[in-house]
Amino acid sequence: MKIELRDPNTIMKLSRLGSFHQSRLSFLRSFLDEFKDWEYKKDLFDLDDCGYGTAIYSFKKKDRVYSLVCFANKINDKERSDRVIATKWDAAFTLYDGVPSKKDVERLRNEVPRQEVGRLSYKELTLSRANKSVRVFNHVVESLSKGNQPDLELLKKVGYLYRTTAVYGSGKFGLADRFRIKNREEINGPFRLEMMLVYLVRQFTFDQVNHVAKFKNPKTAVSLDLEICKKLGIGNSTGLGMAPFIVNHPTLLNNWIMSREIALKKIREIKKVNTNDAELFKKSVKNSIKNITNWNTESEYQLKKITSLLDNVKTFLSFLDKEFSFDNDYPFNQIYLWLEKETCDECIEYIVSIMMEPFDDIIKPLVSKMSSEEDQYFNIPTNRTIEDLRNIIEKRYPDILKINFDKKENNQNFWFISKNKEEPRYADRFEEDGSELEQPLAIARDIKKLYDQLIVSKNSLTIDKFLIENSNLRHVVRRAFIIEKFPYAEIQDNTIGKKVVPIDMLRLKLSFFGALKFDPRSDKWLRICMFQGAPLSHELKNYDQQWVYNS
Amino acid sequence: MRSLSEIETTSKRASKAAGFSWGIAEEVGKSIRLLELFGLTGIKSLNEYYKSRSNKKFENLNLINENNNSDKFPFCPITLGISFLDQVRNLEKFNKITFNKISYPLLILPFLSRSSEIIGKKIYFKFDQYEFLLNLNVNISSNLFNQDFPISTNIAEINILENKDNFSDQEWDSLYKLSEETFVKETDSLKQGAAGAGLTDND
Numbered sequence: 123m124k125i126e127l128r129d130p131n132t133i134m135k136l137s138r139l140g141s142f143h144q145s146r147l148s149f150l151r152s153f154l155d156e157f158k159d160w161e162y163k164k165d166l167f168d169l170d171d172c173g174y175g176t177a178i179y180s181f182k183k184k185d186r187v188y189s190l191v192c193f194a195n196k197i198n199d200k201e202r203s204d205r206v207i208a209t210k211w212d213a214a215f216t217l218y219d220g221v222p223s224k225k226d227v228e229r230l231r232n233e234v235p236r237q238e239v240g241r242l243s244y245k246e247l248t249l250s251r252a253n254k255s256v257r258v259f260n261h262v263v264e265s266l267s268k269g270n271q272p273d274l275e276l277l278k279k280v281g282y283l284y285r286t287t288a289v290y291g292s293g294k295f296g297l298a299d300r301f302r303i304k305n306r307e308e309i310n311g312p313f314r315l316e317m318m319l320v321y322l323v324r325q326f327t328f329d330q331v332n333h334v335a336k337f338k339n340p341k342t343a344v345s346l347d348l349e350i351c352k353k354l355g356i357g358n359s360t361g362l363g364m365a366p367f368i369v370n371h372p373t374l375l376n377n378w379i380m381s382r383e384i385a386l387k388k389i390r391e392i393k394k395v396n397t398n399d400a401e402l403f404k405k406s407v408k409n410s411i412k413n414i415t416n417w418n419t420e421s422e423y424q425l426k427k428i429t430s431l432l433d434n435v436k437t438f439l440s441f442l443d444k445e446f447s448f449d450n451d452y453p454f455n456q457i458y459l460w461l462e463k464e465t466c467d468e469c470i471e472y473i474v475s476i477m478m479e480p481f482d483d484i485i486k487p488l489v490s491k492m493s494s495e496e497d498q499y500f501n502i503p504t505n506r507t508i509e510d511l512r513n514i515i516e517k518r519y520p521d522i523l524k525i526n527f528d529k530k531e532n533n534q535n536f537w538f539i540s541k542n543k544e545e546p547r548y549a550d551r552f553e554e555d556g557s558e559l560e561q562p563l564a565i566a567r568d569i570k571k572l573y574d575q576l577i578v579s580k581n582s583l584t585i586d587k588f589l590i591e592n593s594n595l596r597h598v599v600r601r602a603f604i605i606e607k608f609p610y611a612e613i614q615d616n617t618i619g620k621k622v623v624p625i626d627m628l629r630l631k632l633s634f635f636g637a638l639k640f641d642p643r644s645d646k647w648l649r650i651c652m653f654q655g656a657p658l659s660h661e662l663k664n665y666d667q668q669w670v671y672n673s
Numbered sequence: 674m675r676s677l678s679e680i681e682t683t684s685k686r687a688s689k690a691a692g693f694s695w696g697i698a699e700e701v702g703k704s705i706r707l708l709e710l711f712g713l714t715g716i717k718s719l720n721e722y723y724k725s726r727s728n729k730k731f732e733n734l735n736l737i738n739e740n741n742n743s744d745k746f747p748f749c750p751i752t753l754g755i756s757f758l759d760q761v762r763n764l765e766k767f768n769k770i771t772f773n774k775i776s777y778p779l780l781i782l783p784f785l786s787r788s789s790e791i792i793g794k795k796i797y798f799k800f801d802q803y804e805f806l807l808n809l810n811v812n813i814s815s816n817l818f819n820q821d822f823p824i825s826t827n828i829a830e831i832n833i834l835e836n837k838d839n840f841s842d843q844e845w846d847s848l849y850k851l852s853e854e855t856f857v858k859e860t861d862s863l864k865q866g867a868a869g870a871g872l873t874d875n876d
Contacts, residue, residue, distance in 0.1 A: 243674060293678025301677070500703060501791060504759040539686075562695035586759040590735045596696020 125390045134614040140626025141467040145475035146485045148636030153317035162659040171337040179322045189218040190322035204359035211251035242296040248319045252284040266335035269342040281651040283327040285357025310490040355654030361647040365627040372611035373494040379610035381488040390455040399480035400448035409671040421642040434469035504586035512576045514606045522566045531620040537563040566616040568598040681706040691723045704783035722777040747774035754784030761788040770831045779822045800829035
């Protein structure tokens with residue numbers, strides 16, 4: 123049986139993309155797979171009694187070494203902020219390419235804690251900072267120093283000791299450009315070194331909390347139980363900075379979504395599913411329930427989605443137990459069709475993610491196809507005609523062409539770069555100044571403008587001639603020709619409309635990172651947790667692949 | 674040291690601020706990145722050119738012909754470069770394309786380099802005593818490295834070179850003959866057994 127890939131005009135709607143969940147394709151899981159047989163080491167741990175100082179952790183294989191350099195600093199409670207406007211953090215990190223010399227560490231000590239205003243070099247690959255969850259960190263220190271393990275309920279509620287507030291890579295602030303490392307065998311998936319940084323930061327947080335507790339009361343202190351460590355991840359506060367990324371990297375977005383869609387298609391096309399695979403799927407769905415019931419948020423928007431997800435997953439499990447048999451031909455296709463008919467978007471995408479669990483043979487080859495050589499698609503094929511371009515737009519943007527941008531609500535917002543932090547922002551163009559400096563992220567509106575111009579142009583006119591008079595549309599002409607080859611490259615929604623929920627865009631990206639427990643704090647930023655339940659560094663060589671559900 | 678990513682982003686934003694559309698600004702960002710990657714002074718030239726736009730006028734060359742003359746003002750290198758890039762397939766028919774005045778000619782090099790890749794042919798660019806060979810966007814050869822780049826040129830010419838060898842048949846034959854010394858002479862037995870084909874191909 124041949125199953126068609128799902129329609130981009132359905133899947134690429136923001137509400138659907140904002141319902142995506144982590145899966146076997148997620149970058150933190152493929153990072154663990156890739157680095158599981160690397161040698162992990164704590165190379166330096168030079169902290170004072172209060173936990174301030176320098177630490178270095180590394181992954182090594184043959185001649186290749188990646189070193190996380192950590193700087194833990196004292197800051198006042200008043201200085202601690204997750205917002206991008208902060209200038210000080212509890213800890214700052216960089217991933218160094220190789221083994222840093224003392225001179226390197228001294229240089230980095232001056233630059234890394236300053237983050238955006240510091241300067242890094244081509245020897246540094248990623249940069250990040252993190253703040254303590256003060257309530258949890260202090261509680262854990264207090265408990266351990268007295269010889270007790272911390273309150274598991276509190277830990278479960280928060281899920282981490284530290285949360286990062288940004289993770290930078292790919293040439294930002296002088297960091298190495300991606301082209302310098304992209305051909306390395308171990309970098310065969312997106313954001314791999316960002317994931318390594320976060321994973322090693324997690325280990326640093328455990329070592330630091332143990333260290334502080336020990337110095338607080340050397341006679342009675344105990345270490346944080348390893349099983350408790352495992353249940354802790356690293357939090358992350360994410361704002362709008364991520365949203366333009368997925369608009370600005372269309373071929374990369376396509377390759378992420380396409381991999382997911384190909385995986386689903388191939389799984390639906392399996393005629394007979396063996397008992398082990400069926401049981402693994404069912405077990406993962408059942409175990410995943412606790413990830414939903416432990417998903418804490420005060421966001422009404424998210425609470426509604428979680429409630430509906432929980433109801434739907436329970437209904438699905440009941441369907442699996444009472445009405446469904448894996449002896450049927452094409453069982454996953456039947457499951458998918460049932461989900462489409464009976465459940466919400468959040469549940470459909472949740473189960474689609476879990477469907478991938480048993481099928482490493484399908485998933486692993488797709489992981490290496492999730493990067494993109496974007497420059498290959500940059501040149502506009504100017505020898506093509508207006509007719510070609512019009513046909514592409516009519517085929518690829520059917521719903522976007524129906525939007526009336528003369529209506530205020532469809533043209534309500536604009537994206538801009540803030541002068542003080544050089545970060546993307548989003549505002550109401552009718553209430554705020556600055557819309558004349560709008561970033562080219564209103565793709566739907568500009569595609570519609572392009573289309574309106576195309577339908578009054580001569581069919582046989584070539585694009586080079588069209589661009590002479592229409593230079594203002596050049597960015598969307600380029601885009602349309604990219605989308606022709608990459609059907610999942612475009613969000614099929616209006617990203618400047620009144621009803622847009624920008625965190626849907628963040629959620630999409632974070633789901634591919636492998637984040638759990640999306641906790642929107644407004645429509646423009648959210649908190650998440652990464653690596654919660656993931657194997658600890660000493661467990662990497664042989665770990666449970668379904669740790670996301672089983673821990 | 675600035676990363677190429679920073680160079681591209683800043684050049685793009687500066688180009689938008691200088692009055693170009695976002696689509697053109699994207700092209701400029703890529704081009705300056707390329708110049709800096711090739712070790713040429715892209716940021717310096719772009720910066721000087723954008724500063725000069727505040728008190729000087731430049732001619733936009735939107736449609737390139739065989740001979741391109743501007744009576745009053747020098748050609749804007751960005752518009753000229755974009756036009757060349759977009760129209761390169763139509764320009765292949767000309768043996769030589771000439772321009773009488775180009776401002777900041779360095780800035781058109783990356784557009785010529787990318788054009789060379791698009792048509793799969795080398796492009797030769799010459800002005801004054803300076804020569805450049807754009808080689809399918811792999812590199813830029815020039816006799817003007819490690820010198821200050823002129824900020825304008827009077828007569829400039831571009832040749833799109835036909836694909837041909839850089840060596841004579843005699844030179845090739847000589848080298849090929851030497852390479853043959855790595856081959857094994859086939860005996861009858863090797864002829865029969867060392868290749869994959871059958872004994873008859875008339876089946």
